[in-house]
Amino acid sequence: MSSTTLAPAPxxxxxxxxxxxxxxxxYDQIAPHFSSTRYKPWPIIADFIASLPxxxxxxxxxxxxxxxxxxxxxxxxSIWTIGLDxxxxxxxxxxxxxxxxxxxxxxxxxxxxxxxxxxxYAISIATIHHLATPTRRRMAIExxxxxxxxxxxxxLVYVWAVEQDHLxxxxxxxxxxxxxxxxxxxxxxxxxxQPSSKPLDHQAPEGGEPKVFNRYYHMFASGELEGLAREAxxxxxxxxxxxxxxxxxxxxxxxxxxxxxxWERSNWYMELKRWQI
Amino acid sequence: MVRLITHNLLACHxxxxxxxxxxxxxxxxxIEIREAEFNSDFLMGFFPKIEWSALVNxxxxxxxxxxxxxxxxxxxxxxxxxxxxxxVLLEIHVENGKMICPNCSHxxxxxxxxxxxxxxxxxxx
Numbered sequence: 485m486s487s488t489t490l491a492p493a494p495x496x497x498x499x500x501x502x503x504x505x506x507x508x509x510x511y512d513q514i515a516p517h518f519s520s521t522r523y524k525p526w527p528i529i530a531d532f533i534a535s536l537p538x539x540x541x542x543x544x545x546x547x548x549x550x551x552x553x554x555x556x557x558x559x560x561x562s563i564w565t566i567g568l569d570x571x572x573x574x575x576x577x578x579x580x581x582x583x584x585x586x587x588x589x590x591x592x593x594x595x596x597x598x599x600x601x602x603x604x605y606a607i608s609i610a611t612i613h614h615l616a617t618p619t620r621r622r623m624a625i626e627x628x629x630x631x632x633x634x635x636x637x638x639x640l641v642y643v644w645a646v647e648q649d650h651l652x653x654x655x656x657x658x659x660x661x662x663x664x665x666x667x668x669x670x671x672x673x674x675x676x677x678q679p680s681s682k683p684l685d686h687q688a689p690e691g692g693e694p695k696v697f698n699r700y701y702h703m704f705a706s707g708e709l710e711g712l713a714r715e716a717x718x719x720x721x722x723x724x725x726x727x728x729x730x731x732x733x734x735x736x737x738x739x740x741x742x743x744x745x746x747w748e749r750s751n752w753y754m755e756l757k758r759w760q761i
Numbered sequence: 762m763v764r765l766i767t768h769n770l771l772a773c774h775x776x777x778x779x780x781x782x783x784x785x786x787x788x789x790x791x792i793e794i795r796e797a798e799f800n801s802d803f804l805m806g807f808f809p810k811i812e813w814s815a816l817v818n819x820x821x822x823x824x825x826x827x828x829x830x831x832x833x834x835x836x837x838x839x840x841x842x843x844x845x846x847x848x849v850l851l852e853i854h855v856e857n858g859k860m861i862c863p864n865c866s867h868x869x870x871x872x873x874x875x876x877x878x879x880x881x882x883x884x885x886x
Contacts, residue, residue, distance in 0.1 A: 539806010541770070561800035564807075566767055568878075575875055579762075585795060585854070587767045591878035595885065597774045597869075599783055602810070 490670045493700050499616035506671070506700035507614045508570050511548075514676055514697060515573035519549035528748055529609060530555060532640045532755065538562040540604040543631060545593050545624075546570075546611025550578025553586045565607075568593070593624050598631045605638040606631060610751070613643040613701050616669075618712070621702065625716035629758065634738055637758040641713075646703040648750045667705045671698035709752045710745055727759035737761050762874045763860075765823075766807075766850040769816050771876070773862035773869075775884045784815035785860035785869060787822050797851040804843050804850075808835060820849045 495502050511518065533555045536542070540563040544552050547567030554560060566587040567578045575588045591597055593611055612624040628639055646668055674697045717724050723739035731737060738760045745754040773782035813832035820828055827845040860869040860876065867884070870877045 537806060538800075538802035539804070539808070539810075541766070541807060541810070559802075561798045562803050562806075564766060564803070566770070572875070576873075579874060585762060585874075587762050587764055588875055589767070589771075589878050590875050592880075595774055595878065595880060597772060597878040598770055599772045599812075602770045604810075 490672055491698070493669045493671045493698075495616050495669060495700075499620055502616045502700065503614065506698065510674065510697045510699050511571040512573045514674055515549075515571060515577060517676055518674070519574065519577045522549055522551055525551060525555060526609075526642070526748065526751075528753060529607065529640065529642065532605075532607070532638075533563070533565075534558075536563050536605055536638075540564075542566070542603050542605035542607070543568060543598070543628075545606055545608045545628060546614075547578050547588065548574050548610075550575075550581030550586055550588065552607060552609065553578060553588075554582030554584065594620060594627055596627045596631055600630055601632065601634045601637065603632045603637060605640075607640045607642075609640075609642045610644065612641065613704065614699075615702070616700065622712050622715050622719070625712055626719055629716060629720055629722070629740065629756075632758060634758050635760045638743075639756045639758075640753065641709060641756075642751045642753045643704045643709055644701055645747055645750050645752045646705045647747060667708050668703045670701055670703060672701050673698055704752045706747075706752070709754045710742060713740070713742065713754060713756060722758070727757075728761060731761045763855045763871055763876050764851055765816060765819050765853055767876075768819055768855070768860070769812055769850075771860070771869075771878070773865060773867055774878075775862065775865050775867045775880060778862060778865040778867070781864040782862055784812065784819060784863075786863055787819065787855065788859040788861050788868075790823060790855045790858035790871075792823055793854045793856050794852055795854055797847070799844070799847050801843055804846050805835075805838070807850075808838065808846075816849065820853070823853055823855070825849055825853065 542565050544565050544567045547569045550567045553565050553567050566589060568589045568591045569575050570592055572590055575590055578588050579586055606628045608628055612621050615621045615624055632639055675694050677694045714724050717740050725739055726741045741757045741759060743755040743757050771785055773785065817828045817830060828849055833842060854874060855871055856874050858871050
């Protein structure tokens with residue numbers, strides 16, 4: 485299969501309207517087909533989940549088809565992950581992920597319908613790259629930080645990278661040899677071949693012509709995700725350092741530690757931990 | 762679902778609704794009981810994080826009387842309590858109905874086990 489050079493996606497109108505058209509409406513239409521291509525958990529994410537102690541309860545913000553909800557497979561009922569997504573059609577699939585009834589919530593990644601600090605962990609995998617402005621992407625991280633425990637909550641975020649590897653078959657519109665330092669807004673096509681898709685109730689099956697949907701993504705550049713985390717921390721009045729060994733004075737200090745960050749298979753990832761002393 | 766474990770974590774997030782916004786009250790709940798695999802490690806780990814009176818009140822609203830009013834100390838958790846906790850947290854599914862904020866009265870509908878936590882534009886902070 486040859487690579488696809490992706491079209492830039494200027495955001496001309498209101499960001500919410502842009503997301504509605506180029507993200508939400510599309511996922512609802514492609515849900516079953518999309519779900520069938522998203523089944524393999526990535527190693528760093530699987531490891532993160534495997535490291536969670538029994539009794540942990542967490543949020544999968546942007547759960548999609550719920551593929552992380554059944555993990556870890558070797559001790560499946562020792563933690564509970566609740567899946568949140570904006571696509572009701574994807575949620576209907578996530579609700580039965582791994583052949584069991586899961587907890588799923590129809591909601592928005594920017595909204596926090598949760599008690600403050602209630603979760604032990606949160607994961608946000610391939611979700612915030614669908615938000616159309618830097619402010620909204622930062623706010624998504626704020627929302628995630630607010631819902632995890634201020635004393636030891638853990639967060640793992642994965643977003644698509646400007647730097648794509650040879651396996652991804654996607655080429656960004658700038659020069660192939662140039663070093664890209666800024667994130668890019670682009671459309672990534674999804675081809676829905678009609679014969680293999682199972683039409684949903686409201687979707688009329690079409691004749692042979694495959695349908696192409698252009699999904700909006702903001703591809704992140706190196707350091708951009710970490711930059712967003714620092715900005716989000718500043719809004720929440722959190723220091724960005726490792727947990728200090730003891731309180732230097734009687735005031736309560738709160739912060740986040742960037743435990744690790746890096747690039748894996750065309751994604752930038754970042755793991756954070758909240759602390760409080 | 763919505764199981765009571767999720768209900769214990771949900772809060773109203775309408776703009777300006779910051780106090781007394783949890784727990785959400787059930788209205789017209791239609792429930793289904795579904796067996797779930799018992800895991801005492803999970804229950805013991807989760808136990809300290811439970812908002813106990815919210816859980817007890819919600820369970821009573823749904824017709825279950827098995828949990829004590831007061832949360833027992835961790836040392837006093839026996840098998841009977843764990844089994845009751847397991848049932849209440851994980852086996853009672855609210856399939857349809859509404860959840861209403863005790864503070865601002867916003868209605869969050871539940872249909873086919875999926876709660877709708879989306880807000881209208883004017884309600885978003």
